[in-house]
Amino acid sequence: xxxxxxxxxxxxxxxxxxxxxxxxxxxxxxxxxxxxxxxxxxxxxxxxxxxxxxxxxxxxxxxxxxxxxxxxxxxxxxxxxxxxxxxxxxxxxxxxxxxxxxxxxxxxxxxxxxxxxxxxxxxxxxxxxxxxxxxxxxxxxxxxxxxxxxxxxxxxxxxxxxxxxxxxxxxxxxxxxxxxxxxxxxxxxxxxxxxxxxxxxxxxxxxxxxxxxxxxxxxxxxxxxxxxxxxxxxxxxxxxxxxxxxxxxxxxxxxxxxxxxxxxxxxxxxxxxxxxxxxxxxxxxxxxxxxxxxxxxxxxxxxxxxxxxxxxxxxxxxxxxxxxxxxxxxxxxxxxxxxxxx
Ligand code: DAH
Numbered sequence: 001x002x003x004x005x006x007x008x009x010x011x012x013x014x015x016x017x018x019x020x021x022x023x024x025x026x027x028x029x030x031x032x033x034x035x036x037x038x039x040x041x042x043x044x045x046x047x048x049x050x051x052x053x054x055x056x057x058x059x060x061x062x063x064x065x066x067x068x069x070x071x072x073x074x075x076x077x078x079x080x081x082x083x084x085x086x087x088x089x090x091x092x093x094x095x096x097x098x099x100x101x102x103x104x105x106x107x108x109x110x111x112x113x114x115x116x117x118x119x120x121x122x123x124x125x126x127x128x129x130x131x132x133x134x135x136x137x138x139x140x141x142x143x144x145x146x147x148x149x150x151x152x153x154x155x156x157x158x159x160x161x162x163x164x165x166x167x168x169x170x171x172x173x174x175x176x177x178x179x180x181x182x183x184x185x186x187x188x189x190x191x192x193x194x195x196x197x198x199x200x201x202x203x204x205x206x207x208x209x210x211x212x213x214x215x216x217x218x219x220x221x222x223x224x225x226x227x228x229x230x231x232x233x234x235x236x237x238x239x240x241x242x243x244x245x246x247x248x249x250x251x252x253x254x255x256x257x258x259x260x261x262x263x264x265x266x267x268x269x270x271x272x273x274x275x276x277x278x279x280x281x282x283x284x285x286x287x288x289x290x291x292x293x294x295x296x297x298x299x300x301x302x303x304x305x306x307x308x309x310x311x312x313x314x315x316x317x318x319x320x321x322x323x324x325x326x327x328x329x330x331x332x333x334x335x336x337x338x339x340x341x342x
Contacts (some may be wrong), residue, residue: 001043005058008036012065017073026073030066037066102339106208106327109315110190113210116234117188120227122212125187127173129194133162135172139294140251155194155205166194170211171251174287174306177213178295183302184216190311201323208311213287215297215304221254221286224305228284232260235314243278252285252306264320272320279317282309 012030017023030037040059047055114124127135137149147153148168157164173189181187189211197203214227225244232240240263244256260281262273269275284307289299312324319338321327326334 001040001047001055002058004040005055005062008040009062009065012062012069015069015073017077020074020077023070023073023077027070030070031063037063102335104327104335105315105319105321105338106311108338109318110208110210110311112235113231113309113311113314114188114190116231117212119234120230122186122188122214125173125177125181125189126191127167127170127176127189129167129192130157130164131167131172132164135175136165136167136169138162139175139291140171141288141290141294142250146250151196153196155196167191168195169193169308170209171306171308173211174213174251175291175295178215178292178297183297184214185304186214186216188212199325201325204312204324204328206328207324210309210311212307213304214306215287215292215302217302219286219303219305221305224284224286224307227305228258228282228307232258232281236260236263236318242281244284247283247285249283249285251288251291252283253288255283255285258282258284258307260317272317281314281317282307284308 015026017026027035029035032038037059040062044052044055044059118124133149136154137146142148154168155166157166170189170191170193173187173191177185177187177189191209191211192206193209194206195203197205199205212227214223225242229242232242241261243259245259247255247257249255258281259278261267262270262277262279264270264272265277267277269277273279284305287304287306292299292302292304312327315321315327316324
C-alpha cells in the first residue's frame with residue numbers, strides 16, 4: 001500500500017490539464033466513486049490496526065495533494081484564459097447579438113435605377129467629382145455668362161481659365177463618355193453632385209444624380225419617350241403615366257421636363273403633388289449638336305438623347321420622405337424604416 005500511495009503521489013504531482021473538462025476528468029479519476037484515491041481509502045479498511053495511524057496520515061496527505069493539484073490546475077487555466085491562449089469558455093453559449101445595419105434609402109434607390117437601365121442594355125460609367133469647367137459647363141454648351149458659373153451656385157477649387165470645381169451635375173460624365181467611348185454609347189452615370197445651396201427641407205449642397213445618355217445613328221425623341229416611360233413603369237408601377245413639358249437646358253435641344261402621375265392621390269391632387277396630380281422626376285432632351293461636335297462626334301451622322309434625375313427626389317416620391325435632410329442625418333429611427341426594403 002505504501003508503494004501505491006507513493007506512486008500515485010508522484011503521478012498527481014506530474015498531472016497537467018489544458019481545459020476545464022480535463023480537470024474534471026482528473027477529479028473523477030482520483031476522487032470519484034471509482035477513483036484511485038477513493039479505492040485506496042477502501043483498501044485502508046483492511047490495514048491492520050497498528051499501521052492505521054501511519055497509512056491514515058499518508059492517505060490524507062494524498063487526498064489533500066489531489067485537491068490542491070486540481071485547484072492549482074484551475075488557477076493556471078484562469079491565467080491562461082486571460083492571455084487569450086486557453087479556452088475555458090463555454091463554446092455552446094449563444095454569441096453576443098450583432099446588430100446588422102440597413103441599406104441607406106439613397107443606395108437602394110440608386111441601385112434600383114441602375115438595375116432598371118441595365119435591363120434596357122445600358123452600361124454604367126462613373127466620372128470624377130472634382131472636375132474642370134470644360135466638362136461641367138464648356139463642352140455642355142453653357143455660355144460664359146451662365147449663372148451656374150457663378151460662385152453663388154458652384155463650389156470652385158481654383159479660379160482662372162478652365163477652373164477646377166466640384167461638379168454641379170453628372171452631365172459632366174456624358175462629356176467624358178463622348179470623348180472616350182466608341183459609338184454607339186448607351187450609359188447611365190450615377191454620382192454625387194455639389195451645389196452652393198443653403199441647406200433646407202428641399203435643398204442640400206450635396207446630393208446624388210443619375211445621368212443617362214444614348215447616342216447612335218437615327219436616335220429620335222420617340223425613342224427617348226419610350227425609354228423614360230418604361231423606366232417610370234419599372235420604378236413606380238405598371239400603371240405609371242408620364243407627361244413631358246417643354247423646358248430649356250443648354251446641352252439639349254429640344255429639352256423637356258418629365259412628370260410622373262402622383263401615385264399618392266392617384267391624380268386627384270394632394271399636398272405632395274401640390275394639387276396638380278403630377279410629380280417632376282427628371283430633365284431630358286435630344287443632345288444638342290454643339291455638344292456632340294464639342295466632343296468630336298459627327299452631328300450629321302449621329303444623334304442621341306440624354307436625361308438626368310435626382311436620386312433623393314426619386315426616393316422622396318417613392319417613400320414620401322418630406323425633408324431632404326433626413327437622408328444625411330443618419331437617425332437610426334429613419335434608417336430602420338427601410339429595413340424591409342431589399
Ligand atoms: N443636368 C441637369 C441638372 O442637373 C439634369 C439634366 C437635364 C440632365 C436634362 C440631362 C438632360 O442629361 O438632358 O439639372
